Amino acid sequence: MHHKNRSYFTEDHEIFRKSVRTFVEKELLPHQKEWEEKKFVPKEIFKKLGDQGFLGINYPAEYGGSGCDLWYKVVFAEEMTHARMNGFAMDVFVQTDITSPVIEKLGTPEQKKEILEPAIKGEKILALGVTEPSGGSDVARIRTTAKKVGNEYVINGSKTFITNGSRADYIVLAVRTGGSITDKETFKNAYQGLSFILFPTKTEDGKTRPGFSVGRKLLKMGNDSSDTAELSFSDCKVPAKYLLGEENKGFYYIMQNFQGERLITAVMSVASSRQLWNDAVAYLNERQAFGRRLADFQVWQHRFAQWAAEIEAAQELTYRAVDLYNRKIPCVKEITMAKLITTELVNKLAYDCVQAHGGYGYMAEYDVSRIFRDVRLLTIGAGASEIMREIIVKETGLMR
């Protein structure tokens, strides 16, 4: 273990780090080129991750988890970066940090047995369905409806940009069970009419649920190894037992759920920043121009010294948020700030790293060109930077 990390990580965290690193080097990195090119990662890899215990890091043993603290998740997120597949890493974090936590928190024992347990084993894949074609930031205005008819919900509407969407077994689906976004009377309280449904994409006989369909494959700027889909629901019925938590409390659940997602986004952004920095510095030390190494030019030395300092600052802010969240101390402000600072940082840094690589930085075969495209998502997904600043405005009480 690096002695400077001792205040955050114990020897066991470091043993875990090596285990994840070896897994990543042997099971993921060798396939990186192929999976990025084919824009597809085989489903079996989830099972392999599950076998190593990576998908149930802090869940109770009862459901197959390891009951570890949050720092193990930080280790996992940091090491996953070495697979150099931000897209696939996102698929995995949708499973571990964006969908399963809310099931663990609010699910009934039956729901956990059916969904959480196989998700931890990597046998079932989960997705989060919040964003709709008409908007993602403004969660309160969700249009997809679920009407209770007898002992079922009948769902109508559509979702877009859904990670793991085309092959998810269950979608943690945000739906409108009350309120309205058209009726002026009820609109004011639109956010009070949202619910989460643990939508099973297949019926019990393993067939696609009638009324549910996955639309075209979405072509993206980056994150090629990630599965991103458009979903539609037309008079699609699910048994009422799949309601998660209480009806009409969905807005609060969604907001709470964002915390873990934003925190892990910050951790990954810092890890990506370190990787970009290391790659670029290695290149600067190799590449010659005007009879010198690029690293001999003071302009590059200063620029990357500055980035090193900013990465360190972003890292500390993130670790502080992790520490608070780990100790269950309210930290919406810290997590929001970490998400904002780290995702903006990694994008600005990526710009400079492409610049340092010159023309090669623009070539698809260089990692830096792909990572430059991949990290662009980070200031948009999991709550855009503008939304982070909105939250910070409230949290700091700056409007008096």
Next chain:
Amino acid sequence: MNIAVLIKQVPDTETKIKIKPDQSGIEEGDIKFIVNPYDEFAIEEAIKTKEKIPGATTFVVSIGPERAGEAIRTALAMGIDKGIHIVNNEPALDSYLTAKVLHGVLKERNISVIFSGKQAIDFDHGQLTQMLADMLDWPCVMITESFQLKEDKSGAKLVRRLGGGAKEIYEIAFPFLVGCEKGLNTPRYASLPGIMKAKTKPVEKLLVSNYLEGQSAFVSYKNYELPPERMAGKKLEGEPQIQAQSLVKLLREESKVI
């Protein structure tokens, strides 16, 4: 049946080694330590063997400072049952003294087979296993690339690699020692549940000083130096004939080898 594995904690192969200013050793501050890679094959083979023998117990033994505890816990996380940490606070052990201490610790433990790496990648001596074999008066097969337990579990069939693609095949009855080579198996990585379970596995702590029996090392380390930096290469340009001519010229005049 007891199966032992000898492991050593060594600097990570990716670590840049720095020498202390007084040249008495290497700077440990920034070094990441790992389980000697060849020892991982030994750990894996021990676990695989144990899985085939009901009631068998595996344990790892490591001599080293406090930090070596991490290597032991890594082995426990992979699936070894117990650990013995022989704490060494006087760093200067040579291979002979290391074998001596291990002999003292292991001779009375009713062991059937001892797995080790074929060498440790820090000093690359590659002689400890053989010395220990001599002290125990047991057979020993080095550079083993295949290990097959016999049907009746009284011993094993081993394949040892020789140069030029030749192989030696041994059939030996327990007890004996095995020096493991790359390719013997694919070491498993510690799973998270494995790491959590390892926390409750017993690690016995002993002191090197209690096993020295008044002996001292044959080898002493005077000082450490980094090997000289490799000089930059030269690229010869032009037609093949011109290149050949300039090569001959360089070999004659600069390096004076012909």
